[in-house]
Amino acid sequence: MKNNEGTNQSTDKSESELIDTFISQFPPEVQSKLQTLRQVIREAAPEAKEKISYQMPTFVLAGNLVHYSAFKHHIGFYPGASGIAVFKDELSKYKGAKGSVQFPMDQPLPYDLISRIVKYRVMENKEKAGQN
Template sequence: MERSFKNIDDYISVQTPEVQILLEQMRHAIKKAAPEAEEVISYNMPAFKYHGMLVYFAAYKKHIGFYATPTGHSEFKEELSVYKQGKGSVQFPLNQPLPLDLITKIVAFRVKENLKKKST
């Protein structure tokens, strides 16, 4: 039976200590780019909302999944090309440092995109 999470703290608390550190780094990078974004759980994974959904992320056995769909991935296609990708996702291996500056840039892009949609 899959556990349902109430909030991001709850989600992070069930991970191994090593993964908790990575998830907190991810969270901090997202908040840096979107300080007004709301933390939510969506599809049972951590997500951030600001005038619509911005990004999601999740812990897996060997990677952190990052979802900045649809445009966050296509806009940063070249920078993300060194990572394994799926439809609308990118995988950051647990045995490598997270690309925190890139994550921050992607989130900032998504914030601008959502604000632009809001104003039209």
């Protein structure tokens, strides 16, 4: 039964479809990295919703958790300044800025580290939401 087409559930589905479309614009090897990254984030933040924000895939739970995208030579991962600061030693081998890190395209993504950063951001956002 496909009676739920056009209901409120389509909002989440359409966001997911937008992200699928976003990922599909990249070459297959990049798509694979982005899909795996997306799955790692989902597993680390199962309550989070997906949307497009700042023209890139974003996970949201009590505010933005992380954004990610692909570029010619790297995968950009944007956990915000706190997500970078807490893991600065482990991230020191990568290029980055206050709230972002660049994972080189020619190296495996550090999925365990990414998972820990996302879990930290979930905890941080939930704590902030509880204070309001």
